[in-house]
Amino acid sequence: MIKAIITDIEGTTSSISFVKDTLFPYAYEKMADFIKVNIENKIVKNIIIQVAEEAHINPNNIELIISTLRQWINEDRKIAPLKDLQGLIWENGYSNGDFTAHIYEDAYEKLLYWHQKNIPLYVYSSGSVYAQKLFFAHTNYGNILHFFRDFFDTKIGNKKESQSYQKIIEKIAIPAPSIIFLSDIEAELNSAQEIGMKTILVDRENQIKNSHHHPIVKSFTEIDLKISNSDIV
Known part of the structure; x- marks a missing residue:
């Protein structure tokens, strides 16, 4: 009996x-x-200090701070101060209308359906919570921030480590077997599964031939959790 859904963003x-x-x-x-x-x-200022501590460089050397941050972007590093700074920069972009966050139509329709069914929805992404909230407040379907009960980022832990998911279930106070986690990364799903969560692998690019551990869908349209209002606590 599913009582909550946690979803990844990128690729999901x-x-x-x-x-x-x-x-x-x-x-x-x-x-x-x-x-x-x-x-x-x-x-x-605080972000600069964190970058300097992480990279073991002088916080007063702003050019080196900037080049380090850019290197981390190129390497797709999941480092908190980088994610925090990106969120601040993206806020300007959203406000200026430079871009709109992309949501797949099938994902929007299913998230809307679950929200209307009063199913608690959560987000767990490597992007900062601040950036996640900006994202869902500026989508191609408008502001859907209110669909979600809470947001989690790498400050709660690495997405490929099971203890991160344990911390999430402790925070939302719902038993792991009653939660389903949606992601396009099998290693993340493995970690969620280790602590008892149910999982679905979202393979939009049809790149995964089979998974021995997780059901595979190509879109949210294929997700049928058979949830009724009586299932919700």
Whole structure:
């Protein structure tokens, strides 16, 4: 009996290309100017300190800070200060109308259906919670932020480590067997499954021939959890 759904974003609700080809390059291009203009901002200052500590470099060397952050973008590193800074930069992009977050039609329709059924929905993504909220507040279907009860990022733990999912179930207070996790990354699903969550592998690009551990769907349309209102706590 499913009582909650946790979903990934990139490759699951939304296209990988939007993140890789729009969001990441935008942050890369705007990063230097953003840091220099906002150098006295307390949040930006704190991010710079965190970057310096992580990379073991001088926080006063702003050019090195910027080049380090850009290197992390190129390497697709899941590092908290980078994700926090990207979120701040993307906020400008959304506000200026430079781009709109992409949601697959099937994902939007299913998320709307589950929301209307009062099924608790959560997001767990490597992007910062701040960036996740910006994303769902500026989609091609409008602001759907209200669909979700809560958001989780790598501050709760690595998505490929089972203890991260344990922390999530403790926070939302729903037993693991009553939760289903949706992702396009099998290693993440394995970790969720280790602590008892149910899982579905979303393979939009039809790249996975088979999975011995997780049901595979090509879109949210194929997900039929047979949930009724009586199942919801």
